[in-house]
Amino acid sequence: MNETRRDRDAEGRARNARPRDGLGRPLPYGTPGVERQPEGVVRTPDETLQEAQRLLDAGKPFHAHEVFEDAWKSGPPEERELWRGLAQLAVGLTHAARGNTAGGARLLRRGAGALAPYGEGRPHGIELDGLAAWARELAGRVETGSKVDAEAEAPRLLG
Incomplete structure (x- = not known):
């Protein structure tokens, strides 16, 4: 019988411990990667926006999306779609920077x-x-085949 081991966190939940690059792409085990965002962190809206902007400015939209995901899961029901929409923008930028034009534009x-x-x-x-x-x-530029640099394209969250 071939047993498959799954990475688990301290609470026993499945969690992929494989290292990732700045755009969230998996790297081979043992390769140095970008530090992952801790999951399930409850932040104030200001803390969420500050952390997400820091990650976006550093060219790490995949990691910013994880910060927004925490906000959508822990925030008040009337704001869930707001945070989910922001997460979709961040993951859309991630896909666009990875060269996934259809997925990036759609998200x-x-x-x-x-x-x-x-x-x-x-x-x-x-x-x-x-x-x-x-x-x-x-999204329009991505569909025309324009290359996307996640750091250079980072949006400003606050006006």
């Missing part, structure tokens, strides 16, 4: 659409209109 547009119900307001100071415009513009 960028999906994330922009998820922000629309929040109107022209600026929840937590987030520049929703600017982010949605950035995502739609980048």
Whole structure:
């Protein structure tokens, strides 16, 4: 019988311990990778935005998406789609930077659409209109085959 071992965290939950690069791509075991974001961290909205912006500015949108994912899972129900939309923008940038044009463009547009119900307001100071415009513009460029540098394309979350 061939047994498959799964990586587990301290609580016994399945967690891939394989190292990853700055765009979240798996690297061979034993290769130095980028430090992973801890999962399940409850942050204030300001802390979430600050940490996500730091990661975006460093060209690590995959890791920023994990920060937004924590916010969507731990935040109030009325804000879940906001944080999920921001996570989709970050993972859309990740896919675009990896060269996945179809997936990158689709997620960028999906994330922009998820922000629309929040109107022209600026929840937590987030520049929703600017982010949605950035995502739609980048999605269009990605579809034409433009190369994407995640660090150079990092959006500004706060206006």
